[in-house]
Amino acid sequence: MTKHETEIIADEKVPTIEIIREFDAAPEQVFRAHVDPELYAQWIGPRSVTTRITRWDPRTGGAWAFASDRDGEEIASFYGSFHEVRPHERMVWTFTYEGEPDSVALETLTFEELEGGRTRLRVRSVVHDFETRDGILSSGMDVGVNEGFAKLDELLAKGT
Amino acid sequence: MTKHETEIIADEKVPTIEIIREFDAAPEQVFRAHVDPELYAQWIGPRSVTTRITRWDPRTGGAWAFASDRDGEEIASFYGSFHEVRPHERMVWTFTYEGEPDSVALETLTFEELEGGRTRLRVRSVVHDFETRDGILSSGMDVGVNEGFAKLDELLAKGT
Numbered sequence: 001m002t003k004h005e006t007e008i009i010a011d012e013k014v015p016t017i018e019i020i021r022e023f024d025a026a027p028e029q030v031f032r033a034h035v036d037p038e039l040y041a042q043w044i045g046p047r048s049v050t051t052r053i054t055r056w057d058p059r060t061g062g063a064w065a066f067a068s069d070r071d072g073e074e075i076a077s078f079y080g081s082f083h084e085v086r087p088h089e090r091m092v093w094t095f096t097y098e099g100e101p102d103s104v105a106l107e108t109l110t111f112e113e114l115e116g117g118r119t120r121l122r123v124r125s126v127v128h129d130f131e132t133r134d135g136i137l138s139s140g141m142d143v144g145v146n147e148g149f150a151k152l153d154e155l156l157a158k159g160t
Numbered sequence: 161m162t163k164h165e166t167e168i169i170a171d172e173k174v175p176t177i178e179i180i181r182e183f184d185a186a187p188e189q190v191f192r193a194h195v196d197p198e199l200y201a202q203w204i205g206p207r208s209v210t211t212r213i214t215r216w217d218p219r220t221g222g223a224w225a226f227a228s229d230r231d232g233e234e235i236a237s238f239y240g241s242f243h244e245v246r247p248h249e250r251m252v253w254t255f256t257y258e259g260e261p262d263s264v265a266l267e268t269l270t271f272e273e274l275e276g277g278r279t280r281l282r283v284r285s286v287v288h289d290f291e292t293r294d295g296i297l298s299s300g301m302d303v304g305v306n307e308g309f310a311k312l313d314e315l316l317a318k319g320t
Contacts (some may be wrong), residue, residue, distance in 0.1 A: 014175055014307070016176065016288060037246075046178050060239075061215065061239070061241055062223075063220075067208070073220075080243060081223070081241030082255070083240060083241050083264060084264070094241065094243040094254060094263050096244070104244070106264060124288060126175075126266070126286055126287070127286070128268070128284060128286045129174060130174070153256065
């Protein structure tokens, strides 16, 4: 399996984080791994935690929530809304870590078809200020992103 | 009735719009005028249009949609999600004008109690880039905001 690099870009001018990553699978499959709760729970986040989905309605106007468990104990929980779900193409959702309830990110995911049945995923998050953005960047989020995408590579390689 | 000024602030450093406005009513009343669909439809937007609510579930994780009609014809429609509804205190929602489906704003409303049973409302919107933000500012949104808040003053004065 090709090992793909993940780019994590902090814009200098706007409080955004852009994550760019290619996958050896079609947009339909990468999209499905984001909306099917059983698939999503298998790959999201770092390897040290398991994901327990508690609310999941992946439609425009639906909502979601999940908890992260380590050694059987909840260590964090997250929730948000599916602002828009445009199948195989684009998804916009909101994201809050319940430990910082006043902090909300707006994330836009696009699934771009590449040659050879591959996909370029872009995840662009915006928050209200640079302090919040820089706090997310320095939280160790890159570990979760990189390990999560490696698990997603493995899941996609199974062809599920 | 006191005529209140509305401040509309475009931040130089982040692609946000902040709207600040005081009302001669308690946070509970101003909040209710934002979540009760019958009240909301009576004041939101410019005087030249009427608002027809088509979806409304003002709870954390709920969704909303409404259309603006002029002379009985729909001229615009909007939709989004209620990311968080914290009664009488704070509301976070997403906002898309269907004419520009890829443009999404994340709006945080706070209802701050002032002396004398009054309220300071702050609406802080963030989008992904300055171009989108400046497009919203130059769209004539200030007319809708100012006329809408004048209608809200009238509605609150009735004590409903």
